[in-house]
Amino acid sequence: MWVVYAGLSALFAGATTIFLKKGVHTTNTDIAVAVRTIVVLIFSIIIVIIAGSYNQIFSIDGKTWLFLILSGLSTGGGWLFYYKALQVGDVNKVSPLSKASLVLTIILSFIFLGEEVTPQKFTGLILIALGTYLMVDYKKENNEKTGSNKWIIYALLSLLFSSLTTIFGKVGIDNVESNLGSTIRTVVVIIAAWIIVIVKNEVHEFKNINKSEIKYIIISGITGGSSWLLYYKALQTGITSAVAAIDKLSILVAVILSYFIFNEKMNRKTVAGLILILAGTIGLAVKI
Numbered sequence: 001m002w003v004v005y006a007g008l009s010a011l012f013a014g015a016t017t018i019f020l021k022k023g024v025h026t027t028n029t030d031i032a033v034a035v036r037t038i039v040v041l042i043f044s045i046i047i048v049i050i051a052g053s054y055n056q057i058f059s060i061d062g063k064t065w066l067f068l069i070l071s072g073l074s075t076g077g078g079w080l081f082y083y084k085a086l087q088v089g090d091v092n093k094v095s096p097l098s099k100a101s102l103v104l105t106i107i108l109s110f111i112f113l114g115e116e117v118t119p120q121k122f123t124g125l126i127l128i129a130l131g132t133y134l135m136v137d138y139k140k141e142n143n144e145k146t147g148s149n150k151w152i153i154y155a156l157l158s159l160l161f162s163s164l165t166t167i168f169g170k171v172g173i174d175n176v177e178s179n180l181g182s183t184i185r186t187v188v189v190i191i192a193a194w195i196i197v198i199v200k201n202e203v204h205e206f207k208n209i210n211k212s213e214i215k216y217i218i219i220s221g222i223t224g225g226s227s228w229l230l231y232y233k234a235l236q237t238g239i240t241s242a243v244a245a246i247d248k249l250s251i252l253v254a255v256i257l258s259y260f261i262f263n264e265k266m267n268r269k270t271v272a273g274l275i276l277i278l279a280g281t282i283g284l285a286v287k288i
Contacts, residue, residue: 014253039221072188089151131276
């Protein structure tokens with residue numbers, strides 16, 4: 001069943017990327033994160049109430065609290081840098097690079113969770129790395145024209161935090177109901193997001209939110225919240241590397257939608273890179 005949860009998580013995550021892109025065209029990214037986390041929190045609380053797991057909060061041990069908090073902090077960092085990358089880069093370049101966190105996730109799961117790295121997994125990692133290079137390398141010609149490659153830095157930072165989120169989340173979700181665990185993590189994210197807004201003195205930016213973009217930020221909160229609830233549900237019973245691999249199929253959803261919605265073109269290198277990433281991802285998710 002965890003395979004279904006992971007697949008649905010990928011679907012919602014891919015759609016979330018598109019809504020994020022449309023929601024941060026002119027809107028301050030810190031403000032967008034702060035608004036989105038409110039939506040995610042409300043959505044998560046509703047799910048917890050429906051599931052009836054809210055009474056378990058008093059029985060959570062210290063270790064679980066620690067790793068849920070760490071997962072929340074790393075999630076906030078990942079969202080922030082992903083927003084910034086999308087704001088200045090193309091979806092079909094930003095998404096593959098940030099989703100390459102799968103490679104780092106598997107390495108970290110091997111080191112800290114003791115999960116096995118088989119020849120099949122290693123081959124999958126190589127395919128994903130090559131595919132990511134092809135897709136990101138295509139952007140170079142555009143960078144020479146625009147003089148901007150900041151999106152690469154932001155995407156790499158998003159990659160790092162995304163990997164840490166999965167590892168911390170796997171440990172933190174072991175002894176708590178997944179919906180409740182995801183909600184606790186979201187509370188941490190929203191606190192971190194608002195601290196950033198206050199420290200950077202950006203509260204006044206709320207009045208400058210583009211009214212045509214706010215609806216996309218809200219929708220991205222709903223789809224993103226759905227994705228994370230399903231992802232945590234899958235993590236609770238599935239193998240970390242396999243769950244992370246299936247979730248990264250969101251790249252396919254994001255790239256296809258960006259082609260039709262943003263008219264982001266793909267040449268042969270881009271298509272070849274996407275095929276390699278998908279082949280590597282499937283290789284990691286399917287046990288032979």
